[in-house]
Amino acid sequence: MRDATKSVKEDIDDSAKAITTPIYQTTAYLYPEGEKYRYSREANPTVLELAKKIAELEGAEQGVAFSSGMGAISTVSLSLLKPNANVLIHRDMFARTYKFFMDFVRSWGVNVDSSLPGNQNLIEMAKSKKYNLIFIESISNPLLRVIDIPELSKIVREYNGILVVDSTFATPINQKPLELGSTIVIHSASKFLAGHNDVIAGLAAGYSEYLSVIDQMRRTLGTSLDPHAAYLTLRGIKTLKIRMDVINRNAEQIAEFLEGHSKVKRVYYPGLKTHMDHEIARRVLKGFGGVISFEIKGGGEEVMKVMKSLKIIIPAQTLGGVNSIISQPSTMSHRSLTVEEKKVVGITDSLLRLSVGIEDVNDLIEDLDRALNSIT
Incomplete structure (x- = not known):
């Protein structure tokens, strides 16, 4: 299916045979029949449908939904990093993301380097030493530098690192970072995906090897999306x-x-x-x-x-x-x-x-x- 069809298509196992995904506004599920979901902070049918949708749009093995874009960024990063790990970011990105890495992540004993704006300095620094994780914005905020993901991904693969791409500005319509070599793609779904200035949500998609770990961290940190916001995001994605x-x-x-x-x-x-x-x-x-x-x-x-x-x-x-x-x-x-x-x-x-x-x-x-x- 092409993107326009993927965006619109509904596919949910619902006994009522509803043609749109229902809002499962519940905290828990009948046990043992509802053990698949158990508790809505851990799993919710509406939220899982949204996670599946971003995986389909990005061509990923698995997707995970979060309470905000920063919830996605922080949960993904904390899932993959340990003290003494090496991280590379670039300075020209959303200020909260930059501060999260430079102020918070550093305080946990992670080594964080920051490149100057543009591809040349970023590529040179990526080659200079082994980075466990490189986090970039595919189109930077706010000066719209475009990162050469294929070139950067080659370097990351050489030392078995992880490349995380915030693709909020690009959307899956304009770019699919996983196809270009990234490991994980992140979205502030509050923006173009939901598209109507009425939702706060975050999404991540990528290989199950990493996303399953990230999903467990989401459950622990509590950065879980509520079902009504998931429903609104699903509705927004249709257009x-x-x-x-x-x-x-x-x-x-x-x-x-x-x-x-x-x-x-x-x-x-x-x-x-x-x-x-x-x-x-x-x-x-x-x-x-x-x-x-x-x-x-x-x-x-x-x-x-x-x-x-x-x-x-x-x-x-x-x-x-x-x-x-x-x-x-x-x-x-x-x-x-x-x-x-x-x-x-x-x-x-x-x-x-x-x-x-x-x-x-x-x-x-x-x-x-x-x-x-x-x-x-």
Whole structure:
């Protein structure tokens, strides 16, 4: 089956023969007949259906659902790491992920190295010593560097390491990291997968050898997803393919518009020929995604004026929904970074991150043009 069919197809063993997955809103199950599930923190039919869905979409042996994207990241990492293990990450990633590794994981006796933004430094560091785990974002947040997963995976395989890829920005529609050589793929399902800005959820998929261990850790840590959120995510995934088709197309047009605007200093979007990783993006992505970052001419004051002048695009700290959302990373998603950390990554007060939705692209362009022209 192709992705559009996989996204929609329902397949659940339900005595009522419901054509959509029911919400099993229960804490426990009749014993011994319900021993397969036992207790909903451990296993729930609605949640398991979602785990199966992400495994199908990613071409994985097993999937696991979590209470949030950070729940997925923390549970996967704590399942696979031990004191004295070596971990490699890159600096240009979601701030909470970066802080989790640099502050928390390090405090447990794990050696964590962080590469500078871009493929060259990451690849060089990956070759420099044996890393037990390398954790990357396939498209980095917020400057949208595209990692060369096939090249990196070759290095990881040489020393039998584990490559974990956060593919939230790409989605299974635009990229399947497991096919490119990664070991595990992670999603903040709150974003494009659920797609409606009404769910907090996380997902992981990969080889059962690792996912079965991760699933046991989930049960222990309690980072389990509730059935209603699982149901909403399943419902959102049904339209994932058609949403991403529109979002990819809208984002490409908007990126081209922004690149030619007199009030915009620089645009970061993998689909643009001017993007430093454009050739890699063409090779490893089927679509360039729905997130665009751009710097305006001005500073924080001008950024706030632009955001307040928008009538359709919503200023908020999220992304990946049907509604277009804009944010200032320096004061929102990456506010926990120090001034120096932001400088190294390239996050300035003039940077905006736009998550493109499914609205009419002409309305979005007109909204952005009006807001940008509000600054002098």
